[in-house]
Amino acid sequence: MDDRKPIKPGLKLALELGPIAAFFIAYLMLREHVFTIAGRDYDGFVLATAGFIPLILLTTGLLWRLTGHVSKMQVATAVLVVVFGGLTVWLNDERFFKMKPTIIYALFAGVLGVGLLRGQSYLQFVMEEMVPMQRAGWMILTRRLTGFFAGLAVLNEVIWRTMSTDMWVNFKTFGLTIAIFLFFMTQGKLFEKYGIEASKKDGV
Incomplete structure (x- = not known):
């Protein structure tokens, strides 16, 4: 329920x-x-x-x-x-808070990666009701998102360790948000190819 x-x-x-x-x-x-x-x-x-x-x-x-x-x-x-x-x-010490995005995205990438090694898409378990899609589509999206999260973790480490606090705050506020938005915007063809219409999902 x-x-x-x-x-x-x-x-x-x-x-x-x-x-x-x-x-x-x-x-x-x-x-x-x-x-x-x-x-x-x-x-x-x-x-x-x-x-x-x-x-x-x-x-x-x-x-x-x-x-x-x-x-x-x-x-x-x-x-x-x-x-x-x-x-x-x-x-x-501001370094701890700057490390937070690294830990978050590395954690997400790790969890999704473990699922992939087990032949599963943990992302599907969380989002299937919101985005009905075939299993093959979920596996592709999960692989892409795992790599994306891993890339964000590395990028955050590079920025906070090599650039100014102003640059990191701008990256955290705008860069990460825009990057996530653009990632899902570029998955349109995947959703179109593997998406399941609500009527089909309900057996109508």
Whole structure:
């Protein structure tokens, strides 16, 4: 039984991307400042990260409250934000938060890769109801997405280790979002070739 509740697409998008936009704005406002709290100096990046942690938990909770469902990907992201964001604030070291996307995408690539080695598409288990498609199509999409996630993990490592914090924040806010959007936009022919019409899926 599916207990999911309908939610307006605009509201869902706002809850998913809102924390990222808020982090970006907070960073722009605070990046030139250093704040002394309890005898320790914190730069704007660390404080923006501190605000991002409760915000991602709040929006994830609201999504669950409004829809009755939160994806495993969203849960994993929230957990890693708390862990690596918390380490960033606690140790006053921005490197931990910058590593977070690497861990997330490497984790996703690893999980999908394990499924492929077992001859399965874990992606199909998660998204089949939203995107009805033949098994062959799911296997192709899973292989492509595994490589894509692995590439994003490597790219994040290269950018945060070799470029400025400003460049990394822009990459995290815009680059990753645009890359994921473009990836799925380029899979149109795959969905068209292997897609299953709703009528056929229901046996009509």
